[in-house]
Amino acid sequence: MERIRLKVQLIAVVLFNIGILNLHFICFPVLNCHSCPISVFSCPIGIIGQFAGVGLIPLSVIGVVGLVGLVAGRFLCGWACPFGFLQELLYKVPYVKFNLPSWTRFVKYGVFLGLVVAVPIFFTTASPLYFCRLCPVGTIESAIPWAIIKGSTDILSLSVRLFILFALIISVMGHRRFFCKVICPLGACLSLFNRFAVVFPERSTDCVDCGTCNKVCTMETTQGSQKFGVYDGRAEECISCLECRKKCPTEAIRIWG
Amino acid sequence: MFRKTFLGILMLLSIAFILYGGFFRKFLVYDNLEKFDKLKSVGITIKIPGYEEQKDDFQVQSQSFTEPELVNAMTFDGVGKYRDGRLISNYPDLRMLKGRMPCPT
Secondary structure, three states, X not given: OHHHHHHHHXXXXXXXXXXXXXOOOOEOOOOOOOOOOOOOOEOHHHHHHHHHHOOOOOHHHHHHHHHHHHHHOOHHHHHOOHHHHHHHHHHOOOOOOOOOOHHHXXXXXXXXXXXHHXXXXXXXXXXXXXXXXXXXXXXXXXXXHHHHHHOOOOHHHHHHHXXXXXXXXXXXXXXXXXXXXXXXXXXXXXXXOOOOOOEEEEEOOOOOOOOHXXXXXXXXXXXXXXXXXXXXXXXXXXXXXXXXXXXXXXXXXXXXX | OHHHHHHHHHHHHHHHHHHHHHHHOEEEEEOOHHHHHHHHHOXXXXXXXXXXXXXXXXXXXXXXXXXXXXXXXXXOOOEEEOOOOOEEEOOOOHHHOOOOOOOOO
């Protein structure tokens, strides 16, 4: 299953950034910056922010995020998000590993409401606090490539972005999927649907309560906290990576809820 | 049972949002002639048919955008809000917003 997921993630990285197609009128619910010169789809977070800036609600985008969330919860975070894939690669780098307090998972809801929705409404999308102006995905996929292509850029803004990106890379090397757990506003939106999703890993009656799923869970903030993965039933943070299914001694984890 | 009912309601709502937003919702976006004048005053000429003529010939026009068209325009920061609240193109010509990445010079 791990190999299949790796292949799917690689295909997704290419598919979302293939460059020959420009389907920016379609929002695909993964964090992939539409300002990237070779991006194919538009980013739902960028669109929600831009619409908020002119006082509108993008109904079709909310509908797509809602529908995907209701069908598969945060499945796309675990299987298709290019930045999630990059984080998993970065975590493999040998570095000091650390745990996080469980309350940190609430930060991403604040990021969504504050930096994605409130800042464009009360200031503008040109505000330096607007999420897209700080987004590390935007830095990698848009700010750096455009600075190279155009040859000139706002040095101060780029420096701030690079500093945030650097801090994030350090954090991701120390804590698995740090961005997904603590910061990602799209993850915050999709996590709201996890408790209702159709496709979702759950423990069946074959479970012997050994806690192995909990120990290997990608989304646990503290090892063995039993709060965020499949051990807690339909936990908000589960990204359906199926690491737990692979390690389960009794094969007690089913995918269809 | 509660979960499935709630799931069904939310799913219907999401599909309704997609259908209404994707196919029926329209927005009126206005030309931004202020931007055109500003560019002209600093010596940038807009090479678009219709704009080579005299300034007196211009009139503020509006075009109806579907939500996907507006989403596309938003990806390059193409639409803003005017003082009176109406949507206005951030580029001199509305035609720059539809379907392609604009290049104003």
